[in-house]
Amino acid sequence: MKLRSPDSDSVVAMLDREECDRARLARDRRYDGHFFTGVRTTKIYCRPVCPVRPAQSRNVSFYPTAAAAQAAGFRPCLRCRPEVAPFSPAWKGSRATVHRAVRLIRAGALDRDGVDALAERLGIGPRHLDRLFAKHIGASPLQFAQANRLHKAKRLLDNTRLPMTEVAVRAGFSSLRRFNATFAEVYKRSPTEIRRVPFKAAALTRPCALGVPRKEKGPACAGPFP
Numbered sequence: 001m002k003l004r005s006p007d008s009d010s011v012v013a014m015l016d017r018e019e020c021d022r023a024r025l026a027r028d029r030r031y032d033g034h035f036f037t038g039v040r041t042t043k044i045y046c047r048p049v050c051p052v053r054p055a056q057s058r059n060v061s062f063y064p065t066a067a068a069a070q071a072a073g074f075r076p077c078l079r080c081r082p083e084v085a086p087f088s089p090a091w092k093g094s095r096a097t098v099h100r101a102v103r104l105i106r107a108g109a110l111d112r113d114g115v116d117a118l119a120e121r122l123g124i125g126p127r128h129l130d131r132l133f134a135k136h137i138g139a140s141p142l143q144f145a146q147a148n149r150l151h152k153a154k155r156l157l158d159n160t161r162l163p164m165t166e167v168a169v170r171a172g173f174s175s176l177r178r179f180n181a182t183f184a185e186v187y188k189r190s191p192t193e194i195r196r197v198p199f200k201a202a203a204l205t206r207p208c209a210l211g212v213p214r215k216e217k218g219p220a221c222a223g224p225f226p
């Protein structure tokens, strides 16, 4: 991974707009998990390897994590399934506390207790935890937890035939109502409808299957990083 790191170890600051744009237009697998692309016109976010025809450069912005893209108002693409993207190792080790917090949240720490309790377990204040997340994840701990629950649920919907209540519980939702409401809000579809969407796994195993334009550069790419 060679995303530039100009003056800090912040992953958010490390994303280079032109490099991300080249990577997504080329569907470069090496970048999978390292950033996510939000498309302003569709309000959907994708992995760099998405098989769908890439959006125009002027309509996209880049995020270091799926949680950050979601926090910015984008919903996960149903074709490239951001919930199964490899987790970017770029920031690992740069902040042991964030790393530990992410592990705890993934294990359900914020499904049962609040941010204060999590911060206490980490031995820091809740505001400091917020700042670390803003810097390294690009989203708050609660936003990260919500994205994590949603991704877990989506994987269970795609890969198992578990009943909805069981999916909701296993993914960490406090109730079936909350589970349904979150899917309606983020995917604009119910969990049942999501389960019916067929996943074309083959599309992701063929590199650059659609023939990718590589010359989209110019003023459109020079916009401020979101």
Ligand SMILES: [Zn+2]
Residues within 6 Å of the ligand: 045, 046, 047, 050, 051, 052, 077, 078, 079, 080, 081
């Ligand atoms: Zn996609």
